[in-house]
Amino acid sequence: MAPHVLLIGAHGKIAQLLTPLLLAKSWNVTGMIRTAEQKATIEKLGQGQPGxxxxxxxxVADVKSEADAKKILDQVKPDWVVWSAGAGGKGGPEMTFAVDRDAAISFTKASTHTPSIKKFLTVSYLASRRSRPSWWSDKDWEAAQNINNEVLPNYYKAKVAADEVLTILSKERNDNEARDSVPVKERFTGISLRPGTLTDEKAGGVKVGKIGVGDKTSRATVAGAIxxxxxxxxxxxxxxxxxxxxxxxTAIQQLTKEGMDSVDEEDLETMIENIAKL
Incomplete structure (x- = not known):
């Protein structure tokens, strides 16, 4: 049976590139948007598609808790959830935290706690981490520090918090499913897709794995990677x-086969402590 994907933030640039790709797979998509004025734009993306x-x-700004998110999940009944929403710097720090942290975490919690949902993918960014990994150069670390502390401090705090919640809750659910002998194909997977500086270039090839910061990723390529x-x-x-x-x-299949995960060298115990403070 074709999966049903809930795409949160469907009016965003990446999401509008993504929607036709999902539908072309004969997957079914519910695009969640902020206002009725955006509806016609999204509906055009589905014309002539098999899904x-x-x-x-x-x-999403109205989602204040896991219970709020659960109501939407119960209404839509998705198999997979893709988070591609963001405040986009509009509305100041209050809106950034409301959308990029609080609503994102609410949907993450509700999705990981809903047995029928098997995948949750969030679009994050390369520098969203607290520790300097061994594969980063001094230049990479300096660039990340500048982005996270000087250029986009509130966005960084929001995104890294959401990434950490997804990481820990995904691991907890996956561990529980392994303990309960749930077949590997049916276990929950949480994915944080982490591009570099976004551009509007055409989709192209990629480099994935343990890479530095400072490079670019086209939005069309991000859509294909999702x-x-x-x-x-x-x-x-x-x-x-x-x-x-x-x-x-091919790159993502190989990455998966090798078991490479860029969360390596982040402190999971500290993540758990950080989540407890939210």
Whole structure:
């Protein structure tokens, strides 16, 4: 049976590139948008596609808790959830934390706690981590520090918090399912897809794995990578991705086969402590 994908933030640039790709797979999509004025734009994306497109008008800014998110999940009944929403710097720090942290975490919690949902993919960014990994150069670390502390401090705090919640809750659910002998193919997977600086270039090749910061990733390539990550059995964890030469599907399949996860060298115990403070 074709999966049903809830795409949160469906009016965003990446999401509008993503929607036709999902539908072309004969997957069904519910695009969640903020206002009714955005509906016609999204509906056009489904024309002539084999998958079914539905549109849900519901602002993520109104989602204040796991219970709020659960109501939407119960209404839509998705198999997979893709978070591609963001305040986009509008509305100041208050809106950034309301959307990029609080609503994102609410949907993450509700999704990981809903047995029928098997995948949750969030679009994050390369520098969203607290520790300097061994594969980063001094220049990479300096660039990340500048982005996270000087340029986009509130966005960084919001995104890293959401990434950590997804990481820990995904691990907890996966561990529980392994303990309960749930078949590997049916276990929950959480994915943080982490591009570099976004551009509007055409989709192209990629470089994935343990890479530095400072490079670019086209939004069209991110959209293709989301599809590749969703359809690659066993893909999970933090997937860092920039423009490169490798085919996106092949690259993510190989990354998954090797078990490479860019969350390596982050302190999971500290993550758990951070989550407890939210």
């Amino acid at each position: 079914k497109l539905s549109v849900l008008v519901s602002s 599809v590749a990550a969703l359809e690659t059995e066993g893909a999970k964890g933090w997937i860092d991705i920039i423009d490169g030469r490798d085919d996106v599907s």
